[in-house]
Amino acid sequence: MNQIGPDLEVLTHRLAETPREFLGEPRIGSSGAIHVAALINDVLKMNGTKTSYAVLARFQSRDAKTDRNRLALAMIAAWLLADDWFVKTRIAQTELLKVLDDAVAELASATPAHQFVNDPDRREELARVALARLDYRPAGETIAQATDRLSSISGTERRRLLEASRAAEERARSIREALARKAAEESADKWTRD
Template sequence: MSVEGPDLESLVRRLAGTPPEFTDEPRIGGSGRVAVAAVVNDLLYLHGARAPHAALAPFEGGSVRADRNRLALVLIIAWLLADDGLRALDPGQPALLDALAGVARELAAVPAHRYVDDAERREELARTVVARLGCHPYGETPEQAGDRLAAVSAAERRRLLDASRAAERRAREIREALVRKAAEESADKWTRE
């Protein structure tokens, strides 16, 4: 996060004003209205980049309905990446595809519409995209940006919760092993006497 990026507030406002075309149903199989791969291709063109058809394949959706939320999130991220402040960064085709695919995969556990409707989720999405592009928001240090992202990130909270559960499970296993060992030592003591 060494490069200073655009103002975070403008990105959050942009997400709040996401047009209905970017929140419409992504095309999966024969249903849906928006061809996500076409939107991604247009975004790349807007940034002066091109991608071969194979690079757009993950955005086509095939016929897997479970992929709907990820593709809906890709549309919202594409709208965000079309922002003038992010376009000025000139991140290049690999970084754009990584931001679209990686961030959508990372944040798809939350329904896509919440990244437009909920203020905290809008901030999380904007910060995650900016960080994925190797930047930090205007007016923040990289450390401040990282701390704030960790504070608003639902993915980070899930990771911490999972780590906490694993640590508690491990502590319980150790306590149970200690109780078993104490019982065995007690039984050995009685057999010796």
């Protein structure tokens, strides 16, 4: 979140006014109306990037039970990332996919997609997660404020930060143990030489 992004209110307002077309049923197999891969392709084109069929294939499915919510949220995230601010910023495809693919999958695993339109806290969560994954923070916020607010509103970000903290603590513990073993070995070597 090192870069300053747009006003958060602009993004949450945009989410609150998500058009019906982005809230329809995603095309899964032969049911549903909206081809999510086409929406994703359009957003990537708006940002000046072209993508491969392999990338777009991640936004197609034949299994409604496992993919419906993820694809529905991908449509909402596509609407968010089609905002003028994102388009003018020209964000790289790999960065956009961190939101459209990775972040959406995490958020969709915990929350129904339409709550990110209907619930003010979930709108804020989606906007903040999208900005954070792109290394931006809302305008008018310091890095500390943005990080604190994101971790307080987003269950997935809290979980991700907790896992990162646990991993860092595990690495630190391993290093301490290795240093202690090395010190013990050096001490034992010193005593055997004397």
